[in-house]
Amino acid sequence: MIDVNVVRRMLAECVIEHEYPFEWVEHRKVRELCCYLNKDFKPISRNTCKGDCLKIHLEMKEELKSILGKVSSKISLTCDMWSSCTSDGYLCLTAHYVNDDWKLCFKILNFFNVPPPHSATYLYNTIYGLLREWGIEKKICSITLDNASNMNNMQELLRFQLDQNDALVAHGKYFHVRCCAHILNLIVQSGLEVIKVGLLKIRECVKYVEGSEGRKIKFRECVAQAGFEYSKGLWLDVPTRWNSTYLMIERFLYYRSAFEVLSRTYEVFALEYLADYEFPWIEHIFQFLKPFYDITLLFSGSDYPTANLYFENVFIIQKNIEKELLSTYVIFREMALNMKNKFSKYWEEHTMVLSFACILDPRFKLQLLQYLFPQLGSQYEDSSQLILEQMKKLFEEYKLQRGNMSFRNFGGQFNSNKSELESYLEENREDYELQLDVLDFLKKNEFRYPTLSRMARDILSIPITIVALESAFSIGGRVITKWRSSLTTTNAEVLITTRNWLYGYEEEVKIKDNWGRKIKRIKS
Known part of the structure; x- marks a missing residue:
């Protein structure tokens, strides 16, 4: 006999793991499958599934709270803000620690709705309240943040409070850590300002080709005339993410001869093309930025090394x-x-x-x-x-x-x-x-x-980046969509945090560092 309670829990876990809407349990074929497996099974409603998900959430929260209370090491935090497609603001708080088995662990503590204004004092009161709720306010080591001024001011208030409680080592001297990935982006962006005219020309060339299907076909013809295959697509960058600019330059240089054919063959391609003297600059900068790109991959993976x-x-x-x-x-x-x-x-x-x-x-x-x-x-x-x-x-x-x-x-x-x-x-x-x-x-x-x-x-265990939060925001973007705009902020937090507690982050990735050694990505 199939246990009805087990079936209900498995249905709830399906909703949590695969980001299904609650109404999924009301789909005809899902109900038919459940009834086929057990004719005595009574179909459940979306509200019942909601309650089952909340029950799992509360069980997992108490379990994690117990783990955090018993772990003998200190706990480091990462924190950032995120806006959903419904314009609701969320604060994501994650905990990073080495457990008593010497395994690096990181868990989403809260995916908490915080209405504006997001002042430093309000964020401090919210975060300190969450730490007290988890019972870890005296076990904090550090907090990693981006460069937002309100976050910087918030950590000053939090550091003072925690130091008053004798919770920090060295009186909080090493408490605040800036996200290395954000800093690296700022560093490279400041350098790219010098060649922004050349980058603009490259960007416009790529935008022109990607602007219509007809232009894409013409460009493929130019690639063939240049004597090689169209094995890679072009890449249009996001100007605020320098690593995407690097990839745009890489693809442009790879197809340089095809762009030259395009500029000679089609008069409609009337964009200002790079001058001959600009190509050595672009090629040199591309080589110069290669180590930066490799380090960005290290800093910005779904997980992070110690x-x-x-x-x-x-x-x-x-x-x-x-x-x-x-x-x-x-x-x-x-x-x-x-x-x-x-x-x-x-x-x-x-x-x-x-x-x-x-x-x-x-x-x-x-x-x-x-x-x-x-x-x-x-x-x-x-x-x-x-x-x-x-x-x-x-x-x-x-x-x-x-x-x-x-x-x-x-x-x-x-x-x-x-x-x-x-x-x-x-x-x-x-x-x-x-x-x-x-x-x-x-x-x-x-x-x-x-x-x-x-x-x-x-x-x-101190996280040098906030990339774990980026993974959480990716999950949030799949849970909170325009098709689920009526999902309450409380239910969103239940789904996102419980998914992390049950299944961890994204898939494990193995890469090499700049010295050729393999980096073991740790999946929580």
Whole structure:
């Protein structure tokens, strides 16, 4: 006999996982299937399904609340605002932490409707209230935000309140983290301003071809005349997303000869085409931006790696900018100067956290910083030592917070006058090319380095981007559509958060970093 209650729960989970409307359970064929499986099954209404989804939501929420209350590491947050197609404003809050099995976890806590005005004080009261509701207001490590002024002011209020509760390490010195993907976008956009005339010409050429089916057919003919196949489509960029501009340039350069055929053959193609002297500029900038694009893929994936992998990639950004400042071309030096100013404005405040995470990678330790910083100039020669001093201060704070830990957790501290951090740094590094799960390494060495491991769990779980929120907004865009405009904001939150708690984020992606190592994408 098929259990009716199990069927109802499975129907509700179908609605949650596949973003079906509640009325899906009222569809004739769905009801016929249920009755075929169990003739005693009584068809349910959309309201009953709604109630079943809410029941699952409340069960999962209590379960997650219990998990967050018991986890021994601190919890880092990401937060951002999103507007639905119905113009309702939502605040998405996510939690990131390393659980007691040393697995990196991230969960959507709330997808909360917040009506305007979205002032800093209102957002602070909302977020702090949500943290208290979850019972984690004394377990917060950091919060990652975009560059919006109201969010920046909000975090100041939140940091003050949490520090008053003695919830933050180093009095919140490392509490606020700006989204690296947003910063990278600002840096590159400032550089692209220098060649905006050339980019406009490329954009107009692509828009012309994509403007009608007839033009597309003519362009394919030009591709054939140029002697190659139309294997890739053209790409029209979104000007506010520089990585899409990079792809537009890539496709334009790939089809350069076809565009030249088009400009010679069809008089109607009367757009201002790039001058011969502009092509070397575009090609040079395309090559210059390639590492930036690769790093953007790393920063903007549906998931993210632990924070130890960011420092060396940020170094690539800075080194490329410094190199371009020495270019013989004025236009490239101007571009690099614009980018350097943006870089200095945003990145230097993150150097400390990024460096701590780098040192905690047994393949890198302090030696990678000592190797990389001098390459940026004499002004950076002492940077690694200054970072080490700050890390020692943070370590001592964690050491004082150990409290009533068991005798077992003191490890080998009585066998040496050296601290755990000093012992760790003096040991030989792991092979740089090793495909290493840093969290797994620290888990295996937790007995030897109890305090250092505890600090590492907090630092490595700090999200350097808010890409997890982008995934949540993608789900929100599929749940809240113009065909479901009557969906209440409460039911929207139920569907979006419960889907995340049950099934995690998007599919796992495996890519390589700029040093050729494979990055393990972690699916929550």
